[in-house]
Amino acid sequence: MNRRIGAFTAFMIIFCAIVLHYFALLNRSPIRIGYADSAYKVYLTFDDGPSDRVTPKILDTLKDEGVKATFFIVGKSVKDRENIVKRAYDEGHSIGVHSYSHDYKSIYSSPRALLEDIEKCNKTIEEVTGRRSCIYRFPGGSFGVKSQLVSAVTDAGYRYVDWNASVRDAEIVNATPQELVEAAKSSSTDRKTVVLLCHDTTDKTSTAAALSEIIGFYKAGGYKFYTF
Ligand SMILES: [Zn+2]
Numbered sequence: 001m002n003r004r005i006g007a008f009t010a011f012m013i014i015f016c017a018i019v020l021h022y023f024a025l026l027n028r029s030p031i032r033i034g035y036a037d038s039a040y041k042v043y044l045t046f047d048d049g050p051s052d053r054v055t056p057k058i059l060d061t062l063k064d065e066g067v068k069a070t071f072f073i074v075g076k077s078v079k080d081r082e083n084i085v086k087r088a089y090d091e092g093h094s095i096g097v098h099s100y101s102h103d104y105k106s107i108y109s110s111p112r113a114l115l116e117d118i119e120k121c122n123k124t125i126e127e128v129t130g131r132r133s134c135i136y137r138f139p140g141g142s143f144g145v146k147s148q149l150v151s152a153v154t155d156a157g158y159r160y161v162d163w164n165a166s167v168r169d170a171e172i173v174n175a176t177p178q179e180l181v182e183a184a185k186s187s188s189t190d191r192k193t194v195v196l197l198c199h200d201t202t203d204k205t206s207t208a209a210a211l212s213e214i215i216g217f218y219k220a221g222g223y224k225f226y227t228f
Contacts, residue, residue, distance in 0.1 A: 018144055039073055042194040044069035044215075045163060049200035050077055050084040054156040057208035058200050065215045065224045068092050070161075071200070072137040075100035076122035082128045089129040094227035096135035096161070097121045104139060113150035118153070134227045136160045161228050167214065169207045170199055177210035184214045194223065197210060213227035 029152055044062075049055045049071055062069055071088050073095060078085055089095050099107060100120035107117045118136060126132045136158040138145050143162065165187035167180040188194045196214075198207050218225070 016172065033198040040192055040223040042188075042196060042218045043161075043226050044196050044198065045072060045228075046070070046200040047072045047162070047197050048074055048077075048102065050088075051079045051120065051155050051200055051202040051204075052081060052084070053202045054204050054208050055081075055084050055088070055200045057205075058211060059084075059091060059093075061208065061211045061215070062093070063091060065219075067215055068227045069092070069225075070094040070097035070135070070228045072095055072135075072161075073121070073125065074098055074102050075124040076102070078124050078128065083104055085125070085128045089131075094133075094135070095125055095129060096133050096137060096228060097125065097158070098137050099139050100124070102139055107139065108145065108149060111149055114149050115156055118156070118158070134158055137162070159228075161195065163195040164191060164198040165176060165194045167207060167210065169204050170197075175206050177206045177213070180206055180210040181213045181217070184210075184216055188218075190218070194218070 044067065046055075046058060046069060047181050050073060055071075058069075071085075071093055073085060085095060098121065100117045101107060107114050122132050136153055138150075138153075138160060141162045142150055142160055146200060150160070166183060168187075169175055169180055170184070172179055177196040184196060188196070198204075198211075200207065215225075
């Protein structure tokens with residue numbers, strides 16, 4: 001009798017192991033089993049680049065992780081860094097317009113000034129990638145921008161993109177990578193679609209260092225990665 005129970009137990013353990021292994025393979029991670037058909041989406045977005053020190057590190061991590069992101073670039077920073085923007089584009093990332101000057105006072109002075117700044121940035125994108133972009137991120141977000149400026153952007157054919165989560169790398173002074181990981185996690189709580197704000201300027205080395213763990217967090221939560 002005991003031998004039969006022992007054999008049955010062994011059979012059940014092996015059976016469960018095979019089933020779990022099957023689902024793990026199916027989902028890459030057992031955590032995703034509950035979300036097999038979920039529409040959990042995350043958009044990683046990087047503003048204010050390119051930079052020599054941080055953007056290539058971010059591109060390396062994205063490549064290693066097999067993940068695509070969106071870069072909202074600053075046109076004036078592209079000079080002598082065309083190869084970095086070209087690399088991002090060639091590796092399948094999305095390149096969007098952020099600003100040419102990133103000078104709030106001048107770009108937000110009138111619809112005309114804003115559109116001129118956007119056009120100048122988009123020309124730079126076109127020169128490097130061969131394609132114009134139709135996505136835009138307002139410096140500082142659209143949240144406090146006058147409605148006539150927002151309308152000017154949409155009337156010009158742009159789709160603008162804000163964010164609903166952040167690594168807070170522009171706010172936390174001398175942030176450690178771990179602080180940024182925690183900020184990404186806490187701001188993503190209960191969100192089925194996450195648009196995560198990050199920066200890739202030269203001082204954001206902690207952002208580059210945190211990225212792999214941040215990506216791992218979303219992967220483990222069953223999120224799929226999208227670009228704009
Ligand atoms: Zn910015």
